[in-house]
Amino acid sequence: xxxxxxxxxxxxxxxxxxxxxxxxxxxxxxxxxxxxxxxxxxxxxxxxxxxxxxxxxxxxxxxxxxxxxxxxxxxxxxxxxxxxxxxxxxxxxxxxxxxxxxxxxxxxxxxxxxxxxxxxxxxxxxxxxxxxxxxxxxxxxxxxxxxxxxxxxxxxxxxxxxxxxxxxxxxxxxxxxxxxxxxxxxxxxxxxxxxxxxxxxxxxxxxxxxxxxxxxxxxxxxxxxxxxxxxxxxxxxxxxxxxxxxxxxxxxxxxxxxxxxxxxxxxxxxxxxxxxxxxxxxxxxxxxxxxxxxxxxxxxxxxxxxxxxxxxxxxxxxxxxxxxxxxxxxxxxxxxxxxxxxxxxxxxxxxxxxxxxxxxxxxxxxxxxxxxxxxxxxxxxxxxxxxxxxxxxxxxxxxxxxxxxxxxxxxxxxxxxxxxxxxxxxxxxxxxxxxxxxxxxxxxxxxxxxxxxxxxxxxxxxxxxxxxxxxxxxxxxxxxxxxxxxxxxxxxxxxxxxxxxxxxxxxxxxxxxxxxxxxxxxxxxxxxxxxxxxxxxxxxxxxxxxxxxxxxxxxxxxxxxxxxxxxxxxxxxxxxxxxxxxxxxxxxxxxxxxxxxxxxxxxxxxxxxxxxxxxxxxxxxxxxxxxxxxxxxxxxxxxxxxxxxxxxxxxxxxxxxxxxxxxxxxxxxxxxxxxxxxxxxxxxxxxxxxxxxxxxxx
Ligand code: ADP
Ligand code: MG
Numbered sequence: 001x002x003x004x005x006x007x008x009x010x011x012x013x014x015x016x017x018x019x020x021x022x023x024x025x026x027x028x029x030x031x032x033x034x035x036x037x038x039x040x041x042x043x044x045x046x047x048x049x050x051x052x053x054x055x056x057x058x059x060x061x062x063x064x065x066x067x068x069x070x071x072x073x074x075x076x077x078x079x080x081x082x083x084x085x086x087x088x089x090x091x092x093x094x095x096x097x098x099x100x101x102x103x104x105x106x107x108x109x110x111x112x113x114x115x116x117x118x119x120x121x122x123x124x125x126x127x128x129x130x131x132x133x134x135x136x137x138x139x140x141x142x143x144x145x146x147x148x149x150x151x152x153x154x155x156x157x158x159x160x161x162x163x164x165x166x167x168x169x170x171x172x173x174x175x176x177x178x179x180x181x182x183x184x185x186x187x188x189x190x191x192x193x194x195x196x197x198x199x200x201x202x203x204x205x206x207x208x209x210x211x212x213x214x215x216x217x218x219x220x221x222x223x224x225x226x227x228x229x230x231x232x233x234x235x236x237x238x239x240x241x242x243x244x245x246x247x248x249x250x251x252x253x254x255x256x257x258x259x260x261x262x263x264x265x266x267x268x269x270x271x272x273x274x275x276x277x278x279x280x281x282x283x284x285x286x287x288x289x290x291x292x293x294x295x296x297x298x299x300x301x302x303x304x305x306x307x308x309x310x311x312x313x314x315x316x317x318x319x320x321x322x323x324x325x326x327x328x329x330x331x332x333x334x335x336x337x338x339x340x341x342x343x344x345x346x347x348x349x350x351x352x353x354x355x356x357x358x359x360x361x362x363x364x365x366x367x368x369x370x371x372x373x374x375x376x377x378x379x380x381x382x383x384x385x386x387x388x389x390x391x392x393x394x395x396x397x398x399x400x401x402x403x404x405x406x407x408x409x410x411x412x413x414x415x416x417x418x419x420x421x422x423x424x425x426x427x428x429x430x431x432x433x434x435x436x437x438x439x440x441x442x443x444x445x446x447x448x449x450x451x452x453x454x455x456x457x458x459x460x461x462x463x464x465x466x467x468x469x470x471x472x473x474x475x476x477x478x479x480x481x482x483x484x485x486x487x488x489x490x491x492x493x494x495x496x497x498x499x500x501x502x503x504x505x506x507x508x509x510x511x512x513x514x515x516x517x518x519x520x521x522x523x524x525x526x527x528x529x530x531x532x533x534x535x536x537x538x539x540x541x542x543x544x545x546x547x548x549x550x551x552x553x554x555x556x557x558x559x560x561x562x563x564x565x566x567x568x569x570x571x572x573x574x575x576x577x578x579x580x581x582x583x584x585x586x587x588x589x590x591x592x593x594x595x596x597x598x599x600x601x602x603x604x605x606x607x608x609x610x611x612x613x614x615x616x617x618x619x620x621x622x623x624x625x626x627x628x629x630x631x632x633x634x635x636x637x638x639x640x641x642x643x644x645x646x647x648x649x650x651x652x653x654x655x656x657x658x659x660x661x662x663x664x665x666x667x668x669x670x671x672x673x674x675x676x677x678x679x680x681x682x683x684x685x686x687x688x689x690x691x692x693x694x695x696x697x698x
Contacts, residue, residue, distance in 0.1 A: 045097030113560025192277030374453030391438030
């Protein structure tokens with residue numbers, strides 16, 4: 001039996017360890033740095049580094065690395081050993097404060113969207129002391145931010161940390177107006193990301209170039225069974241998977257990740273793991289770590305963990321639900337309806353801030369989840385639609401309507417809710433969480449943003465959310481700080497804000513076609529169905545104004561992110577197209593040819609032996625010959641499209657062309673090949689089938 005409290009965080013240089021191993025004064029300085037974001041002087045950094053090194057070496061570490069999150073979306077690390085030569089030809093293990101605080105990865109091959117070329121060739125990494133160092137693979141990993149020497153962010157963490165500061169500052173202004181005088185008051189956003197994934201046997205994975213090169217199946221006829229019986233969701237977990245999950249939990253616990261809930265998901269072979277929520281930057285680091293450890297542990301169990309958003313056609317893809325809230329440093333959740341009229345007025349103001357943020361910046365929320373992989377899910381009746389809307393639940397909706405229209409907010413009395421006077425009813429969590437089709441749902445004391453793809457870093461979504469809500473809070477504080485009658489102004493502000501932005505609230509079924517029509521035609525909401533459409537909006541004046549105002553992105557950083565994300569989209573489709581061409585020519589067409597020959601040989605033999613007409617064989621030969629020529633010609637069409645689209649220089653135009661020409665040609669090719677698969681003998685087909693991959697059926 002594992003003793004969980006004993007192993008939990010035993011690979012983390014956390015507060016307990018710091019307290020035990022650092023001199024008292026150093027520990028105090030370190031805590032101040034963590035809690036208040038104050039810089040650490042080099043003498044203290046030296047002491048901390050040395051203690052970290054001693055601890056890490058005792059745990060078997062030989063190397064250290066600055067662990068960071070470049071714009072590729074995965075984490076990066078470059079390992080240096082602790083060794084330092086001595087005069088007698090030996091080595092000692094050393095780690096200095098300077099090495100802890102700052103690193104210089106040779107970063108020229110990370111995407112920068114032209115940032116480093118225009119500013120400074122090198123980038124550097126800077127320690128984020130609010131996220132603990134940890135040991136992975138005998139290496140001490142220091143969580144860091146990654147910037148250019150001119151201060152431009154080259155990673156996802158720097159703007160995330162900036163956005164956290166921005167929302168804290170604006171929320172504190174608002175809380176002051178409600179009488180909070182705590183001199184140390186800060187506000188932080190918290191996140192609990194639920195992570196979905198697929199597990200398949202490694203020996204099958206190794207037989208599929210599409211999975212190896214692209215993470216998803218590019219061909220594959222549907223199995224007779226999919227997820228229609230809904231018998232997998234929360235179903236009992238198979239022993240092999242269960243052993244995997246157990247091992248995974250333990251590895252994550254050692255790293256201080258609060259792995260909590262695990263279950264089977266809707267699609268066959270699909271599962272979910274949710275941690276307990278924590279501060280946003282730590283949740284982001286932990287989610288990156290979780291994705292990495294999920295893949296690593298799978299290998300030990302002869303499995304492969306697929307994090308792609310849509311590994312299999314015909315069954316659900318994988319997403320990530322970003323549960324988000326905002327609380328004070330004393331742990332008071334500002335999205336929790338309170339016990340007193342004043343607390344509830346404050347709750348309603350924060351709620352109004354989120355409603356305004358999601359409406360005004362719906363484009364940014366959509367952009368934050370835009371990737372080639374996620375485009376397969378959004379709007380495909382398995383994930384939220386591409387239209388951003390908010391679900392508040394009946395009770396909260398009743399309150400909102402009462403505020404706006406003077407309707408009764410409960411069934412008993414027909415009185416209008418009076419802000420600052422009335423106490424809100426407590427909403428049970430269950431009553432708010434029924435709508436699974438909403439992109440952005442209130443679930444009792446937090447919002448659940450459900451549009452993220454399973455492979456996305458959660459950084460982008462939270463940068464957008466934090467900044468968008470900070471924008472609302474800033475506008476509110478500007479107005480309320482000037483008010484002569486605070487309560488009257490507050491009531492007017494809440495009512496006006498909700499009235500102006502209630503078009504974003506939708507409590508119905510998000511999968512309904514009529515909703516998309518209503519959303520776009522009557523409510524004027526955006527329906528950005530693909531990554532190029534979404535990214536095209538990123539550089540709109542509204543967004544530049546927002547990010548520059550709060551200093552979350554500079555103009556150059558926005559431009560570089562825009563370019564990198566669009567290029568990434570195009571590159572992914574390009575790799576997928578080339579993989580399909582390769583599989584069609586080298587594997588699928590030869591297999592069909594071989595089967596046709598086998599059928600022809602059989603037909604001749606049957607005719608000779610028995611004088612019958614071999615109708616089955618000849619009929620199948622003609623069907624397969626037709627499909628074979630379709631596959632060949634469609635492969636050619638796809639190849640021509642790839643060559644044509646390559647020539648386009650404008651990256652936005654190119655991404656649209658990948659979507660409209662290359663991706664369309666890919667689907668045509670797939671249709672012909674999948675039909676051929678369904679007609680060919682299983683023995684001859686060159687790749688494991690969907691039945692094998694998802695159900696283990698040969
Ligand atoms: P469900 O599947 O019903 O959405 P789960 O329990 O799987 O619920 O996930 C809910 C997630 O929300 C968990 O990660 C949980 O820690 C997180 N969560 C709970 N409270 C907060 C909060 N105040 N801020 C952020 N996340 C929260
Ligand atoms: Mg959820």
